[in-house]
Amino acid sequence: MRTRLHNLRIVPDGPEVGGPDTIPADLLIEGERIVAVAPPDQRPAEADELRLDMEGQLVLPGAIDGHVHFDDPGFTHRENFETGTRAAAAGGVTCVVDMPCTSLPPVTSGANLREKLAVIAPKARVDYMLWGGVSANAMEEPDWVAHLEEVVSEGVAAIKLYMLSGMETFRDLDAQGLEQALRETRRLGIPVGVHAEDRNLVLEITRRLIEEGRNEPLDYAASRPAAGEVSAVSTLRTLCRRTGARIHVVHVGAGEALDVIAEARGEGLPMSGETCPQYLEFTEEDLQSQGALLKTAPVVKTEEDRERLWQGVANGDIQHVATDHAAGEWPAEKRTGSIWTDYGGVPGVELLLPYLYSEGYRRGRISLARMVEVVCAAPASFFGIGGRKGRIAPGFDADLAVIDETDGWTVRAGDLHNLNRYTPLEGRRLAGRVTATFVRGVRVYHRDAAGEEFLEPAGFGRRIRREPA
Ligand SMILES: [Zn+2]
Numbered sequence: 001m002r003t004r005l006h007n008l009r010i011v012p013d014g015p016e017v018g019g020p021d022t023i024p025a026d027l028l029i030e031g032e033r034i035v036a037v038a039p040p041d042q043r044p045a046e047a048d049e050l051r052l053d054m055e056g057q058l059v060l061p062g063a064i065d066g067h068v069h070f071d072d073p074g075f076t077h078r079e080n081f082e083t084g085t086r087a088a089a090a091g092g093v094t095c096v097v098d099m100p101c102t103s104l105p106p107v108t109s110g111a112n113l114r115e116k117l118a119v120i121a122p123k124a125r126v127d128y129m130l131w132g133g134v135s136a137n138a139m140e141e142p143d144w145v146a147h148l149e150e151v152v153s154e155g156v157a158a159i160k161l162y163m164l165s166g167m168e169t170f171r172d173l174d175a176q177g178l179e180q181a182l183r184e185t186r187r188l189g190i191p192v193g194v195h196a197e198d199r200n201l202v203l204e205i206t207r208r209l210i211e212e213g214r215n216e217p218l219d220y221a222a223s224r225p226a227a228g229e230v231s232a233v234s235t236l237r238t239l240c241r242r243t244g245a246r247i248h249v250v251h252v253g254a255g256e257a258l259d260v261i262a263e264a265r266g267e268g269l270p271m272s273g274e275t276c277p278q279y280l281e282f283t284e285e286d287l288q289s290q291g292a293l294l295k296t297a298p299v300v301k302t303e304e305d306r307e308r309l310w311q312g313v314a315n316g317d318i319q320h321v322a323t324d325h326a327a328g329e330w331p332a333e334k335r336t337g338s339i340w341t342d343y344g345g346v347p348g349v350e351l352l353l354p355y356l357y358s359e360g361y362r363r364g365r366i367s368l369a370r371m372v373e374v375v376c377a378a379p380a381s382f383f384g385i386g387g388r389k390g391r392i393a394p395g396f397d398a399d400l401a402v403i404d405e406t407d408g409w410t411v412r413a414g415d416l417h418n419l420n421r422y423t424p425l426e427g428r429r430l431a432g433r434v435t436a437t438f439v440r441g442v443r444v445y446h447r448d449a450a451g452e453e454f455l456e457p458a459g460f461g462r463r464i465r466r467e468p469a
Helices: 081-090 110-123 144-153 175-188 199-211 217-223 226-243 255-266 277-281 284-294 303-315 349-362 368-382
Strands: 002-010 023-030 033-038 050-061 063-068 093-098 127-130 159-162 192-195 247-249 271-275 400-410 429-439 442-448 451-454
Touching: 050 368, 063 081, 063 349, 063 368, 081 093, 081 110, 081 349, 081 429, 081 442, 081 451, 093 349, 093 400, 093 429, 110 127, 110 144, 144 159, 144 175, 159 175, 175 192, 175 226, 199 217, 199 226, 217 284, 226 247, 226 255, 226 271, 255 271, 255 303, 271 303, 277 303, 277 349, 303 368, 349 368, 349 400, 349 429
Parallel strands: 002 050, 063 093, 093 127, 159 192, 192 247, 247 271
Antiparallel strands: 002 023, 023 033, 050 400, 400 429, 429 442, 442 451
16 A cells, blocks of 8 residues: 655755755655655545545654664663664664674674674664674684674674773773774774774873862763774874775764864775764863753763864765763663763764754754755665665655644653653754654654554564665
């Protein structure tokens, strides 16, 4: 049977040419796929066609959050796949890409990957991909390269590496390990995402500040200076030249680190960068007032950094915006009495699209076309699913986020859907509101004046594999 989504607006697909932000359209869906995108009622109706009036709302490709920590299995007091994907569905995110380091076992071998999949598959409400990883722990195994080959052949989205990790179960790589891992990923033709902060610099400052008895949010900020990001990204640029590995720097927070990535791209090196709403929105002043609630790694920085990051999202220096969704147990793990032991991370998957739409597009910082590029098309292409997700076009999965542009709402942590509900955006008024989310042609989430509803059971979400180039 065919479904016609009628009376909606879409962002014109293709390069930005200074035309209108949105155009009216009909979307025709058969099964899981979009079969046609056409001017309203240009295509004749079929006899058994189901017609849904979208009442002039904006319909975007479903967002892909390329950086989430859903902690399942192993750390499910923080998040789990059911609550994490529930929040995703409510926020117009139709595919999440879960990190390999915050589950037990970590995704560092084929057996570990299958163990994780068996646990999360019955819980997923939207589609999902898994990152694989190489940690210092994994490299202690003599057959770590074979394990890496396994996770790549199992279709992981990309490979995560840490230059500085706080996790005992997924330790960071030293310089030699990092280069070895980059060479192997290059050989296997899979991109890497790197947490890029200078380990020695950060640990040295941290040790000194703790010795001095300092324990304020701004002391934590001082322990992770912009120079730590710049130094690590510069090292990656050198390693990129030397190994040819496809290197994606996750959660860029420092404007100068972004400058280094932009220079590297200017040289033709295969590097790219991701930033997150927290770095676009907040500064050290907010960290001072919000305390550990806004503690993340890297840490939020200055007004100049924020401006440079927004500029990067607008001009293409930043390729992806993702959330680094990482929720600590609230309040126990976020209010330990010491900024050094408080959990570092904020949940955000549900606010990714609402935030970018309201604070990016509606405030005139980025175009809708750029927004779709950084949360849909570019991540899809990076994760090897650019032929089926990330665009509204014939043949693509009918993954859709519907936004009522005339509505608005106030963010309240208690109204969110992930497990531990706290947000540095508490009380923020956002323009626009997600009213429906479709995954592969099926409406999984719906909101109207009467309330909200999750229309499909957990387990509806499907695991998506990276497609060979
Ligand atoms: Zn992360």
